[in-house]
Amino acid sequence: xxxxxxxxxxxxxxxxxxxxxxxxxxxxxxxxxxxxxxxxxxxxxxxxxxxxxxxxxxxxxxxxxxxxxxxxxxxxxxxxxxxxxxxxxxxxxxxxxxxxxxxxxxxxxxxxxxxxxxxxxxxxxxxxxxxxxxxxxxxxxxxxxxxxxxxxxxxxxxxxxxxxxxxxxxxxxxxxxxxxxxxxxxxxxxxxxxxxxxxxxxxxxxxxxxxxxxxxxxxxxxxxxxxxxxxxxxxxxxxx
Amino acid sequence: xxxxxxxxxxxxxxxxxxxxxxxxxxxxxxxxxxxxxxxxxxxxxxxxxxxxxxxxxxxxxxxxxxxxxxxxxxxxxxxxxxxxxxxxxxxxxxxxxxxxxxxxxxxxxxxxxxxxxxxxxxxxxxxxxxxxxxxxxxxxxxxxxxxxxxxxxxxxxxxxxxxxxxxxxxxxxxxxxxxxxxxxxxxxxxxxxxxxxxxxxxxxxxxxxxxxxxxxxxxxxxxxxxxxxxxxxxxxxxxxxxxxxxxxxxxx
Numbered sequence: 001x002x003x004x005x006x007x008x009x010x011x012x013x014x015x016x017x018x019x020x021x022x023x024x025x026x027x028x029x030x031x032x033x034x035x036x037x038x039x040x041x042x043x044x045x046x047x048x049x050x051x052x053x054x055x056x057x058x059x060x061x062x063x064x065x066x067x068x069x070x071x072x073x074x075x076x077x078x079x080x081x082x083x084x085x086x087x088x089x090x091x092x093x094x095x096x097x098x099x100x101x102x103x104x105x106x107x108x109x110x111x112x113x114x115x116x117x118x119x120x121x122x123x124x125x126x127x128x129x130x131x132x133x134x135x136x137x138x139x140x141x142x143x144x145x146x147x148x149x150x151x152x153x154x155x156x157x158x159x160x161x162x163x164x165x166x167x168x169x170x171x172x173x174x175x176x177x178x179x180x181x182x183x184x185x186x187x188x189x190x191x192x193x194x195x196x197x198x199x200x201x202x203x204x205x206x207x208x209x210x211x212x213x214x215x216x217x218x219x220x221x222x223x224x225x226x227x228x229x230x231x232x233x234x235x236x237x238x239x240x
Numbered sequence: 241x242x243x244x245x246x247x248x249x250x251x252x253x254x255x256x257x258x259x260x261x262x263x264x265x266x267x268x269x270x271x272x273x274x275x276x277x278x279x280x281x282x283x284x285x286x287x288x289x290x291x292x293x294x295x296x297x298x299x300x301x302x303x304x305x306x307x308x309x310x311x312x313x314x315x316x317x318x319x320x321x322x323x324x325x326x327x328x329x330x331x332x333x334x335x336x337x338x339x340x341x342x343x344x345x346x347x348x349x350x351x352x353x354x355x356x357x358x359x360x361x362x363x364x365x366x367x368x369x370x371x372x373x374x375x376x377x378x379x380x381x382x383x384x385x386x387x388x389x390x391x392x393x394x395x396x397x398x399x400x401x402x403x404x405x406x407x408x409x410x411x412x413x414x415x416x417x418x419x420x421x422x423x424x425x426x427x428x429x430x431x432x433x434x435x436x437x438x439x440x441x442x443x444x445x446x447x448x449x450x451x452x453x454x455x456x457x458x459x460x461x462x463x464x465x466x467x468x469x470x471x472x473x474x475x476x477x478x479x480x481x482x483x484x485x486x487x488x489x490x491x492x
Binding site for chain 2: 092
């Protein structure tokens with residue numbers, strides 16, 4: 001077992017009198033893809049904000065090693081920069097301008113947007129913007145990627161395409177990922193492990209491991225079985 | 241969008257001038273109260289030829305330039321400071337709103353008592369007219385920047401001056417440019433009033449001078465020049481909105 005990149009121990013969080021998360025503990029190992037699913041309002045985004053260190057927990061401990069980048073559900077691209085400039089800004093750590101340029105082009109090619117470098121984000125579709133956002137985050141060469149419902153604003157087909165795209169990108173550029181989503185199928189298709197949160201205050205209600213190689217299709221029997229298990233746990237399907 | 245718009249844009253003013261000429265030709269009013277457009281045109285040529293018109297326009301533009309640049313140069317940083325912190329806003333926003341609501345013309349007596357006649361009181365009044373709206377709009381724009389931009393900036397390691405340059409300023413640029421347009425319009429209104437009372441030259445003084453000399457033709461020709469320069473000033477600032485990196489703010 002490799003060392004955990006991220007470990008939460010007995011983490012609780014509240015805003016004023018509102019209890020959002022209660023006693024959440026889990027670890028994420030290097031190279032692992034963890035998905036967190038749960039009903040809306042159960043504290044998924046709060047959990048991610050705790051993971052990233054944007055907020056500090058009311059109780060418990062969050063231990064992180066290495067650097068991280070976050071991919072947001074709404075437009076996190078800077079609208080005043082072109083697509084190319086956004087990606088290059090994500091490569092600030094690359095000192096040599098020529099190397100940065102080459103790397104930015106390679107990243108855009110990775111998502112087939114090499115001809116859109118001079119466009120502004122508002123000139124792109126939602127799916128294209130989300131792809132740029134993904135490669136900007138990937139450009140950071142960080143150990144950990146935190147994704148907050150990155151595809152929730154896309155239509156169903158675009159979401160399916162983005163899942164495949166993300167799985168392919170991760171095969172080419174492996175990362176440790178924590179994905180927060182309300183889309184159970186998305187979680188089951190992409191993740192090695194799915195944590196199911198309860199209603200607020202969110203607790204870890206169930207954990208489903210998927211011992212299947214990635215990338216996989218949405219209709220892979222293992223994926224379907226995991227979806228069934230999660231839906232059963234939620235009381236939306238019955239034992240077969 | 242290219243060739244037809246100027247024709248349309250000229251039609252309405254041309255119709256207005258035609259109606260004006262028709263009414264003036266009827267001779268219902270004495271020319272000293274209702275000058276004929278031809279007389280106004282002659283007055284305009286006369287003033288332009290004597291160099292007085294250019295002199296007055298330059299004097300007014302100089303005052304507006306100084307007052308407005310001073311207001312923008314101090315107002316934008318003040319707005320950035322105010323926008324950063326809720327507590328600073330709580331402390332200063334009522335004051336900013338007070339001075340913004342106070343007509344700059346109310347300062348005219350003090351402007352003359354403190355600064356005399358000429359450029360300084362006019363520049364002071366223009367500053368008082370444009371500084372507070374710029375502060376208010378800038379601070380509101382900063383306070384309204386979506387937090388996601390700052391979170392991304394943190395992930396990218398942007399801090400301090402780099403954060404200001406790469407995120408805060410470009411994020412507020414569209415709203416600040418709009419505020420500058422509005423304030424420049426205010427400044428141009430105020431300079432005319434200021435020069436009427438505390439001036440020895442300038443377009444406002446030209447209005448006052450024409451009134452004292454009962455030259456209603458010059459009165460109108462100066463009014464036309466003032467209006468046209470106002471439009472030109474606005475066009476210059478509208479040009480800023482076409483800069484690609486702020487275009488996103490005027491979409492949708």
